[in-house]
Amino acid sequence: MQLIDIGVNLTHPSFAEQREALLTRAYAAGVCQMLLTGTSLEESAHALDLCRQLDASGRRLFSTAGVHPHDASSWNSASVNELKALLKQPQVRAVGECGLDFNRDFSPRPAQEKALEEQLALAVELQMPVFLHERDADERLLAILRDYRDRLPAAVVHCFTGEKRALFAYLDMDLHIGITGWICDERRGSHLHPLVREIPEGRLMLESDSPFLLPRSLRPKPKNGRNEPAFLGEVLREVARHRGESPERLAAHSSACARQFFGLPTLDETEGK
Template sequence: MQLIDIGVNLTHPSLATQCEAVLQRAYAAGVCQLVLTGTSVTESEQALALCRQLDDTGQRLFSTAGVHPHDASSWSADSARQLKALLGEAQVRAVGECGLDFNRDFSPRPQQEKVLEEHLALAVELQLPVFLHERDADQRLVEILRDYRDRLPAAVVHCFTGEKRALFNYLDLDLHIGITGWICDERRGTHLHPLVREIPVGRLMLESDAPFLLPRSLRPKPKSGRNEPAFLGEVLREVALHRGETQAALASHTTECARRFFNLPAVAPHAEA
């Protein structure tokens, strides 16, 4: 059984000091490929560097390149130029993390919207999929995406935590949905239990968002309290439970979906750690 983690923050300081051990534990747990999230120009560069340093096969580690909406205020003409160069590299497979965050508003909303449109224009120009972030901004995100969707190859709303309205609007736009350990949180994630049944096969992918969002249902819990890609199986278990699928079936179609979305190579079973 193979899994693909479509969103891991391997450049985060809590993981970056022990990348090799984190990856070995992931491979041992059946997570055969990982997409490292770029959240700024610098971290996008670092994510690509980690792919090159830690994957001599060119088949296991890939990355995204983008500027998170929290950092939209830092955007400049140089940002677009630097991202475009990064997005031309073979291991960089998607534009993002980009989007809208009206929950924390760390950057002014008009600037977030401008920077999102810059990302979408790059994705259209380069014909790359988009890795989207959204908190408390689903209606505005849909409005902006409508103007670009027909020209975009694909887009995923990563770490989906929204309500039914948001999910159906995203599905109506033919977007993909990423589910994390949020669904394992009995305090704030139970509304996702019936919603994951509504995501069609071929539009659903799994992600750890490590080191964040440690699945609260995980037993035993790591002493560090930090999430890792190796724990993606717990997200698989919870999603399979609420979709009424076997874990093997869910792993099969979400892995196939991720490979297609990010244009990843197949990894032979004997090549896994």
């Protein structure tokens, strides 16, 4: 059984001393390919460097490149060309993480919207899929996306945590949905239990979003409290349970979806271990 983790924050400082060991554990757990998330120009360049350093085969680690809404204040006239140069590298498979965050508002909303629109325009120009972030901003995100969606090859709302209304609106716009360990959180994620069965095959992908969102249902829990790709199987089991399908079936179609979305190579069984 092969799994693809579409969201790993491998540039996070907490992983600095153990990236090789983390990847070894992930591969042993069946997570055969990963997308390393870029959240700023600097972090996107770092994610690309890690792909090159840690995956000599060029078949397991890939990345995204973009500017997160938290960092939208840093977006300026030079950012487009810097980002375009990153997006032209073969390991980089999507524009993002970009989007809107009206929950924390770490950057002013007009700055978030400007950075998002210019990144969507780049995705259209380069014909690349988009890795989207959204918190408390689904209606505004949908309004902006409407102007670009017909010209975009694909887009995924990563770490979906919203309500039924938002999910159905995203699906109606032919977006993909990424599900994380949020669904394993009995305090705030149980509303996702009936919703995940509404996501069609071919539109659903799984992600750890590590080191964040350690699945609360995981046993035993790591002493450091840090999530990592090796724990993606816990998300798989929880999503499969609420979709009423086997983990093997879910792994097969969610990974096939991720492989198509990001244009990843198919691995044979010996490569997947």
